[in-house]
Amino acid sequence: MTDAGSRERIEAFGAARAAVLERIANACLRAGRDAVAVTLVAVSKTVDADALRDAVRAGLDLLGENRVQEAAVKAPLVPGAHWHLVGPLQANKVRRALEVFEAIESVDSVGLAERIDRLAGEIRPGLRYPILLQVNVDADPAKAGFDPETLAASIARMVDLEALDIRGLMTIGRLVTDPESARPTFRRLRDLSAQLRDSGFPIGPDLSMGMTDDFEVAVEEGATIVRVGRALFGERHHPD
Ligand SMILES: *Cc1c(COP(=O)(O)O)cnc(C)c1O
Numbered sequence: 001m002t003d004a005g006s007r008e009r010i011e012a013f014g015a016a017r018a019a020v021l022e023r024i025a026n027a028c029l030r031a032g033r034d035a036v037a038v039t040l041v042a043v044s045k046t047v048d049a050d051a052l053r054d055a056v057r058a059g060l061d062l063l064g065e066n067r068v069q070e071a072a073v074k075a076p077l078v079p080g081a082h083w084h085l086v087g088p089l090q091a092n093k094v095r096r097a098l099e100v101f102e103a104i105e106s107v108d109s110v111g112l113a114e115r116i117d118r119l120a121g122e123i124r125p126g127l128r129y130p131i132l133l134q135v136n137v138d139a140d141p142a143k144a145g146f147d148p149e150t151l152a153a154s155i156a157r158m159v160d161l162e163a164l165d166i167r168g169l170m171t172i173g174r175l176v177t178d179p180e181s182a183r184p185t186f187r188r189l190r191d192l193s194a195q196l197r198d199s200g201f202p203i204g205p206d207l208s209m210g211m212t213d214d215f216e217v218a219v220e221e222g223a224t225i226v227r228v229g230r231a232l233f234g235e236r237h238h239p240d
Contacts, residue, residue: 041086103132105134215228
């Protein structure tokens with residue numbers, strides 16, 4: 001990549017970032033929220049490390065990946081980036097995940113939380129490792145996540161995991177053509193979080209919800225983290 005080419009790409013990423021941040025700010029205005037309360041995770045799956053170095057230079061320094069191995073390969077090549085895992089995590093990859101990611105947004109079982117707790121205590125002693133609990137709000141058989149009906153009981157089994165900091169909840173909206181159709185899912189996640197916290201469950205207020213097609217609706221419904229890929233990096237050419 002020539003310097004000129006890189007400069008153009010940095011500008012393009014900067015413009016895409018500014019456009020997404022403006023859309024977040026406008027959604028916040030509509031909802032009477034403060035835009036600083038919304039964190040943008042740039043979902044960079046399938047984007048190569050060379051491009052990601054320019055993304056970081058353009059201010060996209062919090063990156064989301066859904067595969068441990070892909071992120072582990074790219075992370076050493078992208079200085080200054082911070083990484084969140086947003087995809088499924090197998091038990092045998094937890095150690096690697098803890099080395100690469102600063103947070104895991106996609107914890108979908110008590111067993112996985114227990115394993116992260118055990119290894120986080122070893123790998124990052126003294127720190128409470130940040131996680132979010134992924135909730136399958138719509139009971140979609142194609143999606144991972146806790147059942148909303150039994151989430152309280154599941155959290156009750158996780159309260160003694162002292163190496164974990166359960167920052168909040170995460171969900172993936174339905175695949176829909178009309179972003180409005182995702183609103184009930186986001187609203188349910190927000191209500192669930194409020195109910196749990198009102199009942200004294202020790203989870204934080206974060207709500208990770210909203211992707212390229214529906215992040216404005218998610219922000220209107222209270223998202224504190226949006227996970228945006230295509231609106232920043234363009235269409236993905238191969239399946240993720
Ligand atoms: C790919 C992915 C995203 C980003 O999706 P876009 O539609 O590209 O914005 C967000 N969250 C998760 C869990 C993903 O796998």
